[in-house]
Amino acid sequence: MLRSISELKVEGRRVLLRLDLNVPLKDGKVADDARIRAAAPTVRQLVQRGAVVIACSHLGRPKGGPDPRYTLAPVAPVLAAHAGVNVQFVPDVIGPAAKQAVAEAVAGQVVLLENLRFHPEEEANDPAFARELAALAEVYVNDAFGTAHRAHASTYGVAQFFAEKAAGPLMLAEVSALSRVRDEPERPLVVIAGGAKISGKLETLEALAGKADVLCLVGGLANTFLLAQGLGVGRSLVEPDLVDKAQEILRQGQQRGCRVLLPQDVVVAESLEAARGRTVGVEEVPPEAMIVDIGPQTLTTITAQLSRGTVFWNGPAGVFEKQPFATGTLGIARALAKSQAFTVVGGGESVEAVHLAGVAEQISHVSTGGGASLEFLAGYRLPGLEALEG
Numbered sequence: 001m002l003r004s005i006s007e008l009k010v011e012g013r014r015v016l017l018r019l020d021l022n023v024p025l026k027d028g029k030v031a032d033d034a035r036i037r038a039a040a041p042t043v044r045q046l047v048q049r050g051a052v053v054i055a056c057s058h059l060g061r062p063k064g065g066p067d068p069r070y071t072l073a074p075v076a077p078v079l080a081a082h083a084g085v086n087v088q089f090v091p092d093v094i095g096p097a098a099k100q101a102v103a104e105a106v107a108g109q110v111v112l113l114e115n116l117r118f119h120p121e122e123e124a125n126d127p128a129f130a131r132e133l134a135a136l137a138e139v140y141v142n143d144a145f146g147t148a149h150r151a152h153a154s155t156y157g158v159a160q161f162f163a164e165k166a167a168g169p170l171m172l173a174e175v176s177a178l179s180r181v182r183d184e185p186e187r188p189l190v191v192i193a194g195g196a197k198i199s200g201k202l203e204t205l206e207a208l209a210g211k212a213d214v215l216c217l218v219g220g221l222a223n224t225f226l227l228a229q230g231l232g233v234g235r236s237l238v239e240p241d242l243v244d245k246a247q248e249i250l251r252q253g254q255q256r257g258c259r260v261l262l263p264q265d266v267v268v269a270e271s272l273e274a275a276r277g278r279t280v281g282v283e284e285v286p287p288e289a290m291i292v293d294i295g296p297q298t299l300t301t302i303t304a305q306l307s308r309g310t311v312f313w314n315g316p317a318g319v320f321e322k323q324p325f326a327t328g329t330l331g332i333a334r335a336l337a338k339s340q341a342f343t344v345v346g347g348g349e350s351v352e353a354v355h356l357a358g359v360a361e362q363i364s365h366v367s368t369g370g371g372a373s374l375e376f377l378a379g380y381r382l383p384g385l386e387a388l389e390g
């Protein structure tokens with residue numbers, strides 16, 4: 001069982017708080033503060049309860065050492081503004097400057113450490129580094145679901161050094177919503193799977209295909225299934241080496257009585273730069289064209305499946321980054337928003353599409369952890385969660 005922060009005694013104690021502050025920076029400024037805004041209430045709550053908060057996160061992918069392009073410094077004032085607290089940034093992780101800042105901090109203060117990945121030991125889950133990090137605090141809270149599938153020092157290695165630890169509210173919300181999809185979902189369970197490729201999502205796709213009542217395949221991912229059905233897909237994005245896998249998933253779905261819905265009609269274009277596409281039946285994809293979106297009939301069919309039960313959506317239905325090919329993806333987002341079902345969206349681009357459609361508030365749960373949510377749904381134990389249970 002995961003403990004929540006309300007079960008911890010934090011007053012006057014130093015709390016190592018692992019956050020997901022992995023935000024895009026542009027010209028040394030925070031370009032999108034969504035993750036900071038999401039993290040702010042956790043920080044505020046701990047501060048209000050009199051904790052000394054030692055906040056830490058990774059940002060981007062610095063290679064092998066400190067790199068000013070990936071400093072967390074610009075995050076501190078944004079976090080301070082959203083949480084309504086003072087945040088002291090210290091350009092150090094486990095060195096003397098960090099130790100001093102932590103030693104001098106008093107109850108109600110927040111110290112934000114520098115990017116954890118300035119130390120290669122973070123991703124290597126180096127035990128000595130984890131011990132040093134843990135030595136900064138008495139209590140450990142992990143609220144970074146996005147990295148829960150990684151056994152890094154700050155998400156895994158540190159945990160063993162703490163007798164008292166808990167999952168933060170964002171982490172608990174993710175686990176609760178994704179569990180509602182994975183474990184005994186309210187039926188029917190409808191899964192919409194799309195995106196660029198099958199590879200990288202295969203285990204999740206197989207696990208969900210083994211549970212779903214209806215499986216809607218869309219986007220580039222559907223192309224390989226169309227090919228597996230003997231249909232021509234022209235110059236579309238496709239993974240010929242996964243045709244056998246696709247056939248197996250279709251067969252298993254049929255055996256279980258799962259309705260597998262492939263696109264009936266698609267939007268094709270000569271190139272991704274085309275000003276507009278053309279809708280054709282799925283049997284009529286010209287050899288020189290590529291599939292760039294689902295067609296209107298397919299969208300209607302999918303929408304009709306979404307009225308009740310549970311819906312999980314991962315992967316855009318088309319190349320939605322290009323406005324002429326965004327109709328299917330935005331249509332699915334809006335259909336989910338109108339649905340009475342328990343609706344969950346996961347995946348980097350899918351979540352982007354939900355925001356683009358302006359419907360995030362009407363979705364039951366928008367998961368921030370791309371890879372982590374897919375691994376969770378596939379049934380893998382996530383190191384970051386396991387470490388909190390010990």
Ligand code: ADP
Nearest residue numbers: 195196219220291315317318319347348349350
């Ligand atoms: P997510 O991040 O939601 O898990 P993916 O990373 O799997 O989704 O895929 C997202 C990408 O899939 C988008 O950038 C989109 O352009 C692309 N995509 C969707 N449909 C197609 C298609 N028919 N052909 C090529 N790319 C596609």
Ligand code: MG
Nearest residue numbers: 347348349370
């Ligand atoms: Mg993606």
